[in-house]
Amino acid sequence: MYLLILAILVPFFFTAFIPLIHNRVGSIHLGWLVLVVPLVLFSIFVVQVPTISNSDTLMQTVHWIPSLGINFTVYLDGLSLIMALLITGMGALVVLYSIYYLSPSDSFPHFYAYLLLFMGAMLGVVLSDNLLVLYVFWELTSISSFLLIAFWYHRKNSRYGAQKSLLITVFGGLGMLAGFLMLHSMTGTFSIREIVATIGQYPEHALFYPAMFLILLGAFTKSAQFPFHIWLPDAMEAPTPVSAYLHSATMVKAGIYLVARFTPVFGGNAAWFWTVTLVGLVTLFWGAYCAVRQTDLKALLAYSTISQLGLIMSLFGLGSAALHFGDGEQGALYGLAIFAALFHMVNHSTFKGALFMVVGIVDHQVGTRDIRRLGGLMAALPITFTFAVIGSFSMAGLPFLNGFLSKEMFFTASVNAASLPIFGASTWGIVIPIIAWIASVLTFVYCMIFVFRTFFGTPQSKKADRKQVEPTLGMLVSPAILCVFIIGLFFAPNLLGDHLLRPALNGIIPEISGATPHIYAWHGFNTELFMTLGIVIVGSALYLTFRSWIKIFRLQPAGWTFTALYNSFLKNLKRASNWITTHYMTGHLPSYFAYIFMFFILAAGGALIFTGALSIDLTSDSPISVYEGLLTAVMAIAAISILFAKSHLAAVLLNGVLGFSIAIFFVLFRAPDLALTQLVIETVTTVLFLLCFLFLPEWTAEDSSKRTKFRNAFIAIGAGVTITLIGLTVNSGKLFESISGYFENSYELAGGDNIVNAILGDFRAFDTMLESLVLFIAGLGVYTLIRLKLGKGSGKDEHQ
Amino acid sequence: MESLIIVLVGVLTTVAIYLVLSKNVVRVILGTAILSHAVHLLILSMGGLKLGTVPLLGEEAVKYVDALPQALILTAIVISFAVTAFILVLAYRAYQELGTDNLGAMRGSDDE
Numbered sequence A: 001m002y003l004l005i006l007a008i009l010v011p012f013f014f015t016a017f018i019p020l021i022h023n024r025v026g027s028i029h030l031g032w033l034v035l036v037v038p039l040v041l042f043s044i045f046v047v048q049v050p051t052i053s054n055s056d057t058l059m060q061t062v063h064w065i066p067s068l069g070i071n072f073t074v075y076l077d078g079l080s081l082i083m084a085l086l087i088t089g090m091g092a093l094v095v096l097y098s099i100y101y102l103s104p105s106d107s108f109p110h111f112y113a114y115l116l117l118f119m120g121a122m123l124g125v126v127l128s129d130n131l132l133v134l135y136v137f138w139e140l141t142s143i144s145s146f147l148l149i150a151f152w153y154h155r156k157n158s159r160y161g162a163q164k165s166l167l168i169t170v171f172g173g174l175g176m177l178a179g180f181l182m183l184h185s186m187t188g189t190f191s192i193r194e195i196v197a198t199i200g201q202y203p204e205h206a207l208f209y210p211a212m213f214l215i216l217l218g219a220f221t222k223s224a225q226f227p228f229h230i231w232l233p234d235a236m237e238a239p240t241p242v243s244a245y246l247h248s249a250t251m252v253k254a255g256i257y258l259v260a261r262f263t264p265v266f267g268g269n270a271a272w273f274w275t276v277t278l279v280g281l282v283t284l285f286w287g288a289y290c291a292v293r294q295t296d297l298k299a300l301l302a303y304s305t306i307s308q309l310g311l312i313m314s315l316f317g318l319g320s321a322a323l324h325f326g327d328g329e330q331g332a333l334y335g336l337a338i339f340a341a342l343f344h345m346v347n348h349s350t351f352k353g354a355l356f357m358v359v360g361i362v363d364h365q366v367g368t369r370d371i372r373r374l375g376g377l378m379a380a381l382p383i384t385f386t387f388a389v390i391g392s393f394s395m396a397g398l399p400f401l402n403g404f405l406s407k408e409m410f411f412t413a414s415v416n417a418a419s420l421p422i423f424g425a426s427t428w429g430i431v432i433p434i435i436a437w438i439a440s441v442l443t444f445v446y447c448m449i450f451v452f453r454t455f456f457g458t459p460q461s462k463k464a465d466r467k468q469v470e471p472t473l474g475m476l477v478s479p480a481i482l483c484v485f486i487i488g489l490f491f492a493p494n495l496l497g498d499h500l501l502r503p504a505l506n507g508i509i510p511e512i513s514g515a516t517p518h519i520y521a522w523h524g525f526n527t528e529l530f531m532t533l534g535i536v537i538v539g540s541a542l543y544l545t546f547r548s549w550i551k552i553f554r555l556q557p558a559g560w561t562f563t564a565l566y567n568s569f570l571k572n573l574k575r576a577s578n579w580i581t582t583h584y585m586t587g588h589l590p591s592y593f594a595y596i597f598m599f600f601i602l603a604a605g606g607a608l609i610f611t612g613a614l615s616i617d618l619t620s621d622s623p624i625s626v627y628e629g630l631l632t633a634v635m636a637i638a639a640i641s642i643l644f645a646k647s648h649l650a651a652v653l654l655n656g657v658l659g660f661s662i663a664i665f666f667v668l669f670r671a672p673d674l675a676l677t678q679l680v681i682e683t684v685t686t687v688l689f690l691l692c693f694l695f696l697p698e699w700t701a702e703d704s705s706k707r708t709k710f711r712n713a714f715i716a717i718g719a720g721v722t723i724t725l726i727g728l729t730v731n732s733g734k735l736f737e738s739i740s741g742y743f744e745n746s747y748e749l750a751g752g753d754n755i756v757n758a759i760l761g762d763f764r765a766f767d768t769m770l771e772s773l774v775l776f777i778a779g780l781g782v783y784t785l786i787r788l789k790l791g792k793g794s795g796k797d798e799h800q
Numbered sequence B: 001m002e003s004l005i006i007v008l009v010g011v012l013t014t015v016a017i018y019l020v021l022s023k024n025v026v027r028v029i030l031g032t033a034i035l036s037h038a039v040h041l042l043i044l045s046m047g048g049l050k051l052g053t054v055p056l057l058g059e060e061a062v063k064y065v066d067a068l069p070q071a072l073i074l075t076a077i078v079i080s081f082a083v084t085a086f087i088l089v090l091a092y093r094a095y096q097e098l099g100t101d102n103l104g105a106m107r108g109s110d111d112e
Helices: A003-021 A030-047 A049-053 A078-101 A108-127 A131-152 A156-187 A192-201 A208-222 A231-237 A240-249 A253-266 A270-292 A297-319 A321-325 A329-366 A382-396 A402-418 A431-455 A473-491 A493-508 A527-544 A546-555 A562-584 A589-610 A626-643 A648-668 A672-693 A706-732 A740-750 A755-763 A765-787 A794-799 B002-020 B025-046 B067-098
Strands: A058-065 A070-076
Touching (some): A003 A030, A003 A070, A003 A108, A030 A049, A030 A078, A030 A108, A049 A078, A049 A493, A070 A108, A070 A131, A078 A108, A078 A240, A078 A329, A078 A473, A078 A493, A108 A131, A108 A240, A131 A192, A131 A208, A131 A240, A156 A192, A156 A208, A156 A231, A156 A562, A208 A253, A208 A270, A231 A240, A231 A297, A240 A297, A253 A270, A253 A297, A253 A329, A270 A431, A321 A329, A329 A382, A329 A473, A329 A493, A382 A431, A382 A473, A402 A473, A402 A527, A431 A527, A527 A546, A589 A706, A589 B002, A626 B002, A648 A672, A648 B025, A672 A755, A672 B025, A706 B025, A740 B067, A765 B067, B002 B025, B025 B067
Antiparallel strands (some): A058 A070
């Protein structure tokens, strides 16, 4: 059974059929047909839940390039299953939502083709066990994200956002690939499971830390972690269903998945702990800080997504300490952070997906997402308002919603980290809960901004463009389902915890005996609860006094953003490459020849010297007769004289001397066929040269500067010496036996006494045939060049 | 003998490349023609020189010279002739159209 492999491939197959079916579906919206794919896949993965919750795993392999260790191995454990359920489940909801969101003028086949492409690629990322296969799917998600962000490609901002996301995520992806190759050279395998099993043998390997940081680079760029977060706000140019799906619920979680997957490989050392934790915390703070100042609802959600991704990332960092302790009480304590991370990852998908859909509805029904032009929508959109409250309050971490539970667990983990006895956390660990708390206050503030500035206050219907009513029922179904999950997960979190999160946790850190993580809604009056209370009080105060402290954002100079840095880097890169290109692409043939020959001298001559291959051995040479010596001298003199020839005629005659001398050499070297051919060809060539000289001007002395002449002479002598040395070296040591003995059976094999003729006409007849073709083409070219008369302006007519 | 020929090949190559680097079209074409002479000699000497008799089975000799380089060179001679003829005519046409045989002065026509 290759069910899982098929599950990955189904979206790709379906994509191929979209162009064929979209014209034939008639009045049925293409989205309804596409919806079948995620629904079927979702049910396939749901069926696997009982197996996985028994701590079993599934593995299926198709051998692809076994000689290189590249196999299409699909590995399903708890972590992959959670991701797969998110991908297919959110996929179904988003496809359903998009049916009502897209306007009839949009190109449905493109939209759904890209979306399915993404779905398949993303499933490939989370299910692949082979690093290289994972990498291919990883880049495919970047490409489909690029296509979806640029879906409305007539907008300049869409194109800019698409390019930005592609450049940053592919840059990180390439770093990750380098990291994968380093892992391979350390462990000798591309299989993640085998790497996890054997990595313990290489703690001191020189490539251990480079591989770790390169893989983290891939994860951080993909998951929009500081300072690579800048692509995500610009990715909001995509249609809102895409933002909900790729840029909050699934694709940006690929980086987090990667960190989770590699925690057993790299976790348990200080560098991993601090890098992942601190990058996550800084992102958490910076995203929340930026989100507060946004006036576009989608931009606000983009920064909030960055912030929440940072939260999950830092939890994985904190949890990696568990690997240091292993089995025991301490291990169980810090392992809870990973449990919280997985829980929050699911929760974030539910509430952020719902919020994006709310923004989509507001945009769709009111015609703007600008907070300054919105207000008082509660009366007009009561159902949407309810969804917004549920989603935002969950994100803010308020009780009776799933966000409260994971936020409390996050505080628990950060407080525990402050007392971590290793990695120097006793001095610096206290920073962790402080940053976490400040960022959570800011999160509370922007959640309130989202709800109250949009839905309360005076209605601004005059400024809005459309009639404000609730959308059709179909558009409300998807956010409604997500809201049910938001509330349901609060009251029954352990249903998810026991069946999915615990198996996933066991895949990341080894099972810890006697400690079963359990989610409690109420755990007494402890630090975490007081932190939450503090957030509500301080956050409310900050929201109410928002106008008086908003000026703080002006402290940051206008040009001092990472986006400005990115833009100027791109601009300078373009300018620098343009400068380099215009300087070496001169448009002059002699320059290009000079590059070619200089490269030849450096590459061939350099290789000869540095590999120590150079050797000169004259012992096996045949003797030199007087004629041959004389002939050689004649040729050398004739050749050098050409350089000093004062006229065409002299030069061509000297060339003739060379040609005919070679014919004599052919005679001396027992090659009668060559001698005959050479005589004929040389004669014809000389005649042709003379004929052309009738029409060409007499040549003048080279008007090049002394410097150019010297450079040319230098290159020419260098190339000549290189050729000589290569020839002498090859002549000194025969590495291979000659294969010519075979052709000496030419009479038996080809029925010819003349071996050369037999080779040309029989053994290598195809060569000869194609040679005739070359002659024919050259003849056509010559004929065309002579006969074709381009009058002045006739070329212009062709262009018109 | 082989080493002598290889040195000659080096001399021919030097001359050819110096001509190819020139700005004058005819010099460039002559350079390519000489370069092919040099390469033919190089290929032939790689097979060993004068190690046997002419590669005709009718000679009924104990040892023939290597026939494979000869076959390759035969092809090369013909191809290099085709190429030389083509670029010669190209130079002629370029001169007709552009009025110069100086590569440095050829900057494309207005029609481009």
